Amino acid sequence: MVNVEYDSVEKRYGDTIAVEDIDLTVEDGEFAILLGPSGCGKTTTLRCLAGLTEPTSGTITLGDYDVTDVHPKNRNAAMVFQNFALYPHMTVRENIGYPLKVAGIDGADRTERVQEVAEMLEIPELLDRDIANLSGGQQQRVALGRAIIRRPSVFLMDEPLANLDAKLKLSMRSRIKVLQRELDITTLYVTHDQEEAMSLGDKLVVMNEGHIQQIGSPDEVYHEPKNRFVAGFIGSPSMNFVTVEMDESGVVRSTDGVDGFEYGLASSVAERYRDHDEFVLGVRPQYFTAHTEPVDNAIRGQIKVTEPQGDNQIIDVLVGDEDGDSIELTVKAPSTVEAVRTEDIWLTIDDPLVHGFDVRSGDRID
Ligand code: ATP
Numbered sequence: 001m002v003n004v005e006y007d008s009v010e011k012r013y014g015d016t017i018a019v020e021d022i023d024l025t026v027e028d029g030e031f032a033i034l035l036g037p038s039g040c041g042k043t044t045t046l047r048c049l050a051g052l053t054e055p056t057s058g059t060i061t062l063g064d065y066d067v068t069d070v071h072p073k074n075r076n077a078a079m080v081f082q083n084f085a086l087y088p089h090m091t092v093r094e095n096i097g098y099p100l101k102v103a104g105i106d107g108a109d110r111t112e113r114v115q116e117v118a119e120m121l122e123i124p125e126l127l128d129r130d131i132a133n134l135s136g137g138q139q140q141r142v143a144l145g146r147a148i149i150r151r152p153s154v155f156l157m158d159e160p161l162a163n164l165d166a167k168l169k170l171s172m173r174s175r176i177k178v179l180q181r182e183l184d185i186t187t188l189y190v191t192h193d194q195e196e197a198m199s200l201g202d203k204l205v206v207m208n209e210g211h212i213q214q215i216g217s218p219d220e221v222y223h224e225p226k227n228r229f230v231a232g233f234i235g236s237p238s239m240n241f242v243t244v245e246m247d248e249s250g251v252v253r254s255t256d257g258v259d260g261f262e263y264g265l266a267s268s269v270a271e272r273y274r275d276h277d278e279f280v281l282g283v284r285p286q287y288f289t290a291h292t293e294p295v296d297n298a299i300r301g302q303i304k305v306t307e308p309q310g311d312n313q314i315i316d317v318l319v320g321d322e323d324g325d326s327i328e329l330t331v332k333a334p335s336t337v338e339a340v341r342t343e344d345i346w347l348t349i350d351d352p353l354v355h356g357f358d359v360r361s362g363d364r365i366d
Contacts (some may be wrong), residue, residue, distance in 0.1 A: 001180060002028050002060055002153040002154060002185075002186050003025060003026060003027050003028045003030075003186065003280055004025070004049060004060070004061070004186060004188065005024070005025050005026075005060070005061040006022045006023060006024040006025075006045070006048075006049075006058065006059075006060055006153060007023060007058055007060070007061070008021060008022070008057065008058040008059075009022035009023075009045070009048055009055045009057070009058035009059070009060060010022070010039075010055060010056050010057045010058055011044050011048060011053060011054075011055050011056050012056045013098045014024075014161075017042050017143070017210050018044040018210055019041035019044050019045055019207075019211075020046075020208045020210050020211060021193075021211060022041075022045055022048075022058065022212060022214065023211070023212070024045075024205060024212065026171060026186055026188060026203065028181050028186055029184045029185070029186055029224065030117070030186055030187070030188065030190065030202050030203055031177075031180050031201050031202045031203070032188050032189070032201060032203040032204075032205060033047060033188075033189050033190075033191060033196075033197040033201035033203070033204050033235060034188060034189070034190045034191075034198060034205050034207060034361070035190075035191060035192065035194060035197040035201075035204055035205065035206050035207065035233075036192065036206060036207035036208050036213075036233070037192060037208065037233070038192060038206040038290055039206050040191070040209060040210065041047060041207055041209075041211075042158075042191075042207055043158055045190075045207070045299060046079075046156050046158055046188055046190050046201060046254050047325075047339050048060060049062075049067075049069060049075075049077060049154070049156060049188060050072055050077050050156050051071060051072030051075050051077070051078075052072060055068065056070040056263070059108065059215065059320070059358045060309060062076075062077070062154060064152060065151065066281050067123065067149055068358055071218055073235055075154075076150075076152050076153045076154070076184075077089070077152055077153065077154045077155075077156055077245065078099075078146075078147035078150055078152035078154075078155055078156065079147065079156040079157070079158065080140075080143050080144060080146065080147045080155075080156070080157045080158070080159050080160045081143070081160070082158055082159040082160060082163055083163065084140055084142070084143040084195075086131050086139060086142055086146070086318045087131065088131050088132055089273070090126070090130075090131065091128055091129060091130055091131070092118075092123065092126045092127050092128070092129050092130075092134070092142050093114055093118075093127040093128060093130065093352075094116065094177040095111075095131060095142050095148050095366060096117055096127075096138075096145040096147075096149055096335060097110050097111075097114045097144055098143060098146060098147070099146060099149055099150045099178075100113060100114075100149060100150070100286055102308055103150070103203065106179045107296065107347075110118075113149055114127070114145075114149065116200065117145045117149050117183050118145060119147060120145075120148075120179070120182075121141045121142075121179075123138065123141050123145070124143070126138060126142075131298045132195050132262065135166075135299070136168065137164055137168040137171070137172060137182055140160060140161070140163075140172060141163065141172075141175075142268050143160070144160075144176070146247075148183060149178070153181075153185070154185065154186045154188065155180070155184065155185045155186070155187040155188075156187075156189075157187065157188070157189040158177075158190045158192065158193070159190055159191055160172075160176070160189075160190075161173060161176075161196065162191075166346075170194075170217060172204060173196060173199060173200060176200065177200055178198075181241070186295060189327070190203070192236070193231045194233065194234050195236065198218040198234075199219070200362040201218060202217065203215065203217065204214070204216060204217070204221050204234075206221055206230050206233060206234065206271065207232070208229050209310060213226060213227060213229050213230050214226040214230045215352075222234050222235060224364075225364060226363070226364060227357065227360060227361075227362045227363050228241065228280060228282070228356065228357040228363075228364075229365060230361035231282050231292070231357070231364070232282075235284055237285050237314055237330045238284065238330070238334065239280065239282045239284050239285075240284075240329050240330055241254050241280050241281070241283050241325060241357070242254055242256075242258075242261060242280070242285045243256060243278060243279075243280050243281075243359060244261070244277050244278070244279065244280075245266070245277060246270060246273055246274075246276075246279075246332070247281050248265065249311050250264055250265045250266070250267055250270030251263065251264045251265070252264075252265060252270075252281060254319075254320075255278055255329065256325055257324075257325040258320035258325045259320050259324075259325070259328055260299060260300050260301065260319050260320055261319050261320065261327065262299065263297065263298075263299055263348075263349060263351075264297045265323075265351050265354075266351050266352065268352070269351045270351060272356060272365065272366040273285060273356050273365060273366070276358070276365060278354070278359050279356045279357060279358065279359060279365060280356065280357040280358075280359055280362075281354060281355075281356060282355040282357060283329075283349055283354050284332075284353070285330045285332035285352040286313065286332040286335070287349060287353045287354065288329070288331045288332075288347045288349055289333075289344070289347065289348045289349075289350065289351075290331055290333040290337045290339065290342075290346075290347060291343060291348065292337065292338055292339070292346075293346070294346055295346050295348060296353070297348065298346035298347055298348050299319055299320040299329075299346070299347045299348075299349075300345075300347075301317035301329065301344070301345055301346075302317065302322075302342065302343070302344055302345070303315055303318040303339050303341050303342065303343055303344075303345050303346060304317065304318050304320045304328065304341070305339065305341065306339045309335075309337060310335070310337055311334065311335055312332055312333065313332075313333055313335050313337070314330060314332055314341060315331045315332075315333055315337075315339045315345070316328055316331075316332075317329045317330075317331055317345055322354065331345075331347060339362065357365040
C-alpha cells in the first residue's frame with residue numbers, strides 16, 4: 001500500500017505562511033488534484049512530499065514510512081514539472097533511461113525498459129532524436145517517460161500541461177489519465193485549471209490562502225461546495241452571488257439596495273434559510289432560465305453583452321439602475337433565446353439547485 005498522508009503540515013517563510021494545517025490522505029492508486037488560485041500553496045504542498053521543501057512542522061507518511069526528514073532521492077517519488085526539465089544535450093533514449101543509469105541498471109535491462117516505456121507513450125520512433133528538435137507535447141511525453149521508468153511509488157506533477165497549446169493539452173490530459181490508471185500509481189497533480197482538475201481527478205483538494213478548503217470527488221465539490229470560495233472557484237462561468245434577506249413568504253430581496261432583484265423561492269427551498277436574517281444566495285449561470293417576455297415571479301434585467309458558445313450563449317444581465325445600485329448576473333442560456341443587447345430580459349431560477357452561504361463565515365447553509 002502506498003498511500004500518502006499529510007498530518008498538520010505547515011510551511012513558513014519568515015512571516016509568510018505558505019501552507020498551514022494541511023491534513024490530507026491520498027489512497028493507494030488514487031489520482032488527487034491540488035487545485036486553487038495562484039499563490040494558494042499547491043506547489044509548496046507537492047514539494048514537501050517530494051522532499052524539495054522542508055516543512056516547518058507536521059509529518060508526511062508515504063506507505064508505512066515517515067518520510068518527513070528523508071532525502072528526496074530515497075523517497076521513490078517521481079516529479080514532472082511544467083517546464084519538463086529534460087537534459088537538452090541528451091537524446092530521448094538517454095533522457096528516459098537516465099534514472100536507471102543513476103540507479104546502476106545497465107545493458108539489456110535498461111534498453112528493454114526504455115523501449116517498454118516509449119511504447120507505452122507511443123514515442124518509440126523518437127528514441128534517437130535530440131530533445132531540442134521535439135515539439136512541446138513530445139517533450140512532455142519524454143518527461144513522463146523519465147518519471148515512470150523507475151516505477152515510483154508516487155507520481156507528482158506540477159502543472160505538467162501549462163506550457164502546451166489548447167488542443168495538445170486535451171490529448172495529453174487523456175493520455176495522463178489512461179497512464180495513471182494503467183500504472184495504478186498514487187498520484188498528486190497540481191493545477192489552477194478547474195476544468196483539467198474535474199476531468200482528471202478521483203479526489204479534488206481545493207486550496208486557498210495556504211489552507212485546504214474542501215476535499216471531495218469532482219461531483220461533491222461541484223454540487224455540495226463547502227463554502228462560498230469553493231462554490232465560486234469550481235464551475236465556469238462562476239456562480240452568481242447576491243446578498244439577500246427573505247420575508248415570511250419566502251421572497252428574497254437584494255440587501256444592497258438593488259431595485260428589481262426580488263424572487264419568490266419555492267417553500268421547500270425557503271425552509272432551508274428560515275434561520276438566517278440575511279444570507280448570500282448562490283446561483284450557477286445555467287440555473288437561470290431566460291425569458292424575452294415578462295413572466296410571473298421573475299427578475300427583470302437588461303442585456304449588457306452576449307457571448308455565443310455554439311449551442312449555448314452567456315448573457316451578462318444588469319439588474320437595477322445602471323447609474324445607481326446594480327448587480328450583474330451571468331446567465332447561461334440556449335442559443336435559441338433571442339438575446340438582444342440593451343433589451344429587457346426576465347429571469348426565473350431553478351431554485352432547488354441554488355445554494356445559500358453564511359454572510360460572515362461564507363460556509364454553505366443548506
Ligand atoms: P502558483 O499557482 O502561482 O504556482 P501555488 O499555489 O503553487 O502558486 P506556492 O508556490 O506554493 O503557491 O506558494 C505559496 C505561498 O508561499 C506564496 O505566497 C508564495 O509567495 C510563498 N512562497 C513560496 N515559495 C517561497 C519561497 N521560497 N520564499 C518565500 N515565499 C515563498
